[in-house]
Amino acid sequence: MQATPEQLKTLNKLQEADREALLAQHELDALPQKGEIERNKKRLAKVTEDASKVEEMYQSAKHSLQLLQDEDQQLADRQDSSKDRVDNAQGDFRSVTSLTRDLEGIAKRRETLEFEMGKANDRLAEISKVRQQAMDAKQQLEDRQQKLQATYDEQSSKLKQQYDEQKAIVDKLEPEVPADLLKVYHRAYRHCGGVAISYLVDGNHCSACRSAIPENRLIEIKRQAPISVCPSCHRLLIVDE
Numbered sequence: 659m660q661a662t663p664e665q666l667k668t669l670n671k672l673q674e675a676d677r678e679a680l681l682a683q684h685e686l687d688a689l690p691q692k693g694e695i696e697r698n699k700k701r702l703a704k705v706t707e708d709a710s711k712v713e714e715m716y717q718s719a720k721h722s723l724q725l726l727q728d729e730d731q732q733l734a735d736r737q738d739s740s741k742d743r744v745d746n747a748q749g750d751f752r753s754v755t756s757l758t759r760d761l762e763g764i765a766k767r768r769e770t771l772e773f774e775m776g777k778a779n780d781r782l783a784e785i786s787k788v789r790q791q792a793m794d795a796k797q798q799l800e801d802r803q804q805k806l807q808a809t810y811d812e813q814s815s816k817l818k819q820q821y822d823e824q825k826a827i828v829d830k831l832e833p834e835v836p837a838d839l840l841k842v843y844h845r846a847y848r849h850c851g852g853v854a855i856s857y858l859v860d861g862n863h864c865s866a867c868r869s870a871i872p873e874n875r876l877i878e879i880k881r882q883a884p885i886s887v888c889p890s891c892h893r894l895l896i897v898d899e
């Protein structure tokens with residue numbers, strides 16, 4: 659293939675920029691935070707689910723305690739008013755008997771309530787502990803997620819910038835390479851892991867795949883100088899003579 663020294667230089671620069679862009683892309687794909695962020699996200703989802711279950715238990719335990727306390731308060735009020743009525747019954751035997759019976763019933767129920775409130779309090783305290791642990795675990799994972807994301811954002815934006823810069827160079831250089839040469843270059847670039855250009859070295863070797871080129875092919879390759887194609891790896895083979 660024909661190419662002026664200037665076009666060869668441009669092709670080399672193009673290869674360099676394409677390679678740099680590809681490396682930035684690979685580095686971007688390989689950033690370790692990406693996987694960690696995903697794993698952390700899954701853990702966070704699980705912990706959040708657990709925390710919301712604990713929160714439900716906590717609210718229900720709180721409600722149960724509140725019901726007991728409300729009932730106890732009502733009974734305490736009734737106790738007060740019954741005592742007042744006993745004081746004001748002025749010897750009305752029947753009323754006093756009935757009120758006294760009522761007061762006994764209330765006292766008995768309040769005794770039971772006190773026991774139940776104690777149990778409910780203990781249960782609430784227990785759940786509170788678990789609730790705090792769940793909230794702490796959630797907070798920890800959220801902090802970690804934020805940190806991972808920040809590091810990833812910083813590193814990835816740098817790599818994206820590198821990629822964009824190199825791609826801009828590629829866009830600028832490509833029009834300067836003859837179309838048929840560019841086509842072969844692109845094909846080799848795609849098929850050869852981002853290294854499309856090799857050199858004829860040590861007289862008869864491809865610098866990229868290191869294979870020795872047979873004598874009869876070598877004559878043809880030299881005839882096509884300055885650019886041919888490696889018969890082995892199909893990269894653009896630059897023959898510097």
Ligand SMILES: [Zn+2]
Pocket residue numbers: 856864865866867868869888889890891892893
């Ligand atoms: Zn080769």
